[in-house]
Amino acid sequence: MTGNPSPSASGHAPRTKADVFAFFELLAQDNPDPASELTYGNDYQLLVAVVLSAQATDAGVNRATRELFRTVATAEDMLELGEAGLKQHIRTIGLFNTKASNIMALSAMLIERHNGRVPQDRDALVALPGVGRKTANVVMNCAFGMETFAVDTHVFRVANRTGLARGKTPDAVELKLDKLVPQPFRMGAHHWLILHGRYVCKARTPECWRCVVKDLCGYKHKVLEPRGRSAT
Structure with a gap:
């Protein structure tokens, strides 16, 4: 048999x-x-990691963010790093050019609209570049303890x-x-x-x-x- x-x-x-x-x-x-297998230290890093994980493995994202998250912990840190610097860290991840552009844009929007903090509201999260409903649900669950x-x-x-x-x-x-x-x-x-x-x-x-x-x-x-x- x-x-x-x-x-x-x-x-x-x-x-x-x-x-x-x-x-x-x-x-x-x-x-x-x-628990999520993504590695992150705060809500902002979680948001970035989940955006990067689209059409990529958690293990691959963790490898790419290991060094990135040592220096980038906030939206302000990300803007200071710049898009070119971000791409150097995430170039092994699929669609990294588009993801880098979205992460820079969402970081700027977090500062402009939310004082640099990740919002707890689904509609506000989905309004961020590169963030869909699935990403928003992950962040709401893992960062804010919501039943999503x-x-x-x-x-x-x-x-x-x-x-x-x-x-x-x-x-x-x-x-x-x-x-x-x-x-x-x-x-x-x-x-x-x-x-x-x-x-x-x-x-x-x-x-x-x-x-x-x-x-x-x-x-x-x-x-x-x-x-x-x-x-x-």
Whole structure:
């Protein structure tokens, strides 16, 4: 027997409030303290890191910001560094030219409109150059402790694949998550889903054989053994 997808794998999508509670309870038991894997020292650095993370890995962003954040801790520091200086630090990150331009512009706007501080309001955050709804939700959750649901590619995939919160757009998935995720899991929910998608429920081959929520997952083609492994 090989680890080919099995259309008859057991498990069902979370259909009831009890199922949803159990889904997150299992994720929480597996990882009691979920958190962003981005490295930052304050709210401003978090905002910059999340902007840089679009279409890039957290690990790649952390490598690029390791030296940057030693000298840049505020919007004022960033403007003093200048766009050319910023590009030298982030040139290994995809779309670094556009991201550098946006970071300089948002830094100037923070100083002009918010006294250099990162606003806690979603509309104010989204008004900043390079900041979309997902970025705003991450900042609101990680920096200000708000119950937001940032839907990146991992969250979108896990929510749809498992049947937890199916939707055709990130906004649709976010709305469903906001309605169904119960306490005490609301603060950590998007972190659990991101990490689960990054390390277990992967895009090409979900590692269902080590998934703690596989019995509460509606995916019809679970991969119950690693590829190429034969039964003994």
